[in-house]
Amino acid sequence: MNLDEDLISAHQTYNLPRLVVLYQQAAEEAFARQDIDAGCFYLTHAYIFSLEGNHADSKKIHARLVDYGREA
Amino acid sequence: MNQVSLLHDVKKPVAEAKGLPNQHYVDPVTFADESLKLLKQQWAGVGFGKDIPNKGDALPITFLGTPLLAVRNQDGAVRVFYNVCRHRGMQLIAEASNLGKVIRCPYHSWCYDLDGKLRASPHVGGPGQNIHDSIHREELSLLEVPSAVWRDVIFVNIEGNAPEFDVYAAELKQRWAEFEQPIYHGGAESSFKLDVATNWKLAVENYCESYHLPWVHPGLNSYSRLEDHYHIEQDDRFSGQGTLVYRQLEENGLKFSDFQALSEQWNEGAEYVSLFPNVLFGVHRDHAFAIVLEPVAIDRTREHIELYYATEQDLDADYAELRQKNAKLWKEVFSEDIHVVEGMQKGRHCAAFDGGKFSPVMDSPTHLFHRWVAERYES
Numbered sequence: 545m546n547l548d549e550d551l552i553s554a555h556q557t558y559n560l561p562r563l564v565v566l567y568q569q570a571a572e573e574a575f576a577r578q579d580i581d582a583g584c585f586y587l588t589h590a591y592i593f594s595l596e597g598n599h600a601d602s603k604k605i606h607a608r609l610v611d612y613g614r615e616a
Numbered sequence: 617m618n619q620v621s622l623l624h625d626v627k628k629p630v631a632e633a634k635g636l637p638n639q640h641y642v643d644p645v646t647f648a649d650e651s652l653k654l655l656k657q658q659w660a661g662v663g664f665g666k667d668i669p670n671k672g673d674a675l676p677i678t679f680l681g682t683p684l685l686a687v688r689n690q691d692g693a694v695r696v697f698y699n700v701c702r703h704r705g706m707q708l709i710a711e712a713s714n715l716g717k718v719i720r721c722p723y724h725s726w727c728y729d730l731d732g733k734l735r736a737s738p739h740v741g742g743p744g745q746n747i748h749d750s751i752h753r754e755e756l757s758l759l760e761v762p763s764a765v766w767r768d769v770i771f772v773n774i775e776g777n778a779p780e781f782d783v784y785a786a787e788l789k790q791r792w793a794e795f796e797q798p799i800y801h802g803g804a805e806s807s808f809k810l811d812v813a814t815n816w817k818l819a820v821e822n823y824c825e826s827y828h829l830p831w832v833h834p835g836l837n838s839y840s841r842l843e844d845h846y847h848i849e850q851d852d853r854f855s856g857q858g859t860l861v862y863r864q865l866e867e868n869g870l871k872f873s874d875f876q877a878l879s880e881q882w883n884e885g886a887e888y889v890s891l892f893p894n895v896l897f898g899v900h901r902d903h904a905f906a907i908v909l910e911p912v913a914i915d916r917t918r919e920h921i922e923l924y925y926a927t928e929q930d931l932d933a934d935y936a937e938l939r940q941k942n943a944k945l946w947k948e949v950f951s952e953d954i955h956v957v958e959g960m961q962k963g964r965h966c967a968a969f970d971g972g973k974f975s976p977v978m979d980s981p982t983h984l985f986h987r988w989v990a991e992r993y994e995s
């Protein structure tokens with residue numbers, strides 16, 4: 545399965561921890577190709593689902609968005 | 617006669633007074649007016665703490681059409697917000713659930729913490745940009761409704777105009793100071809709802825008088841003898857009745873535990889009080905109950921009835937039968953009242969009815985409530 549399909553299935557099953565992981569992956573791929581906007585877009589999604597799911601990565605993701613000037 | 621003079625009659629001393637005119641039970645304009653003055657501007661009961669026992673629990677409540685959200689925050693305190701997102705006014709939470717630490721709006725995923733603070737506003741400044749100069753998060757907290765929890769009932773003052781709840785309830789808290797101790801909800805069988813085709817006020821009026829007991833509740837027999845009852849009357853706050861002959865339930869030698877260190881008065885005493893506007897309480901040596909009257913429509917009321925015990929031990933399986941018996945007993949009693957409150961509602965469609973003539977001796981708690989209504993209504 546590719547990332548898109550994984551994401552769709554994680555949305556369908558409302559699997560919050562999985563969404564946090566997959567959106568971080570999507571962000572990494574975007575950052576790897578120097579697409580900062582797309583990276584922050586996916587990171588934002590990872591952040592929102594990490595807040596909702598009380599996920600351990602929440603702080604780390606938040607800090608990263610702050611570094612990029614995308615979050616307060 | 618005009619409205620002013622009709623309410624003037626309500627406020628006379630009980631021997632000369634008339635009851636509230638029909639329009640307070642059947643006229644939609646008066647109902648809307650009363651909903652504001654008697655409910656939203658007062659401390660109205662809307663739910664129970666036991667329904668949100670854990671941190672992060674959230675319960676959507678619609679009260680008089682207003683969408684509310686009761687939440688137990690990370691400190692274990694109950695807070696009540698409007699169940700509405702500050703962005704586009706989306707309803708935030710549709711069903712009772714545990715939210716963890718944030719309330720995420722299902723529309724564009726703005727996230728609020730359990731104290732209502734806006735924590736995240738994704739893409740608000742464009743894709744991947746979650747901040748913007750014009751988005752001041754500190755100004756975009758969820759709108760909070762003043763609330764208080766007492767005897768497990770969640771009270772709200774929607775209009776935010778009332779004195780502190782502790783001030784409003786001070787006289788009743790003082791009267792029942794001995795009962796200011798933990799209460800334990802009896803569980804599923806100790807919780808029931810009755811849908812009644814009546815205006816909510818008639819349920820209050822019926823609850824606070826003992827006059828009807830021998831006629832409507834003959835099964836209570838010795839317990840309902842009129843001479844064993846007394847009135848409870850606190851102007852502007854509450855009214856009700858007390859009994860001198862409460863007898864504990866007993867089965868195979870088993871009784872519920874008593875609340876701690878009660879004075880002798882409560883050995884065979886029990887009290888039933890309507891805290892205006894819409895909450896009915898009962899206290900006994902070994903159990904208590906709370907009833908929230910939900911005004912569903914001018915002539916529809918949902919009674920939310922919850923029974924509580926004095927110790928955790930009373931929630932054990934050993935006591936299950938006794939709890940069931942107690943719940944059944946109260947359900948029977950409250951069900952016996954349905955035909956009278958529904959019958960009074962029907963009677964209020966008779967244009968010739970003039971509000972009614974009170975018994976100066978037996979109806980004074982009811983009259984006290986009518987006076988409270990009249991005074992609030994005219995304010």
Ligand code: FES
Pocket residue numbers: 701702703704705706721722723724725726
């Ligand atoms: S309406 Fe709630 S985030 Fe848009």
Ligand SMILES: [Fe+2]
Pocket residue numbers: 822823828829832833949953
């Ligand atoms: Fe009754």
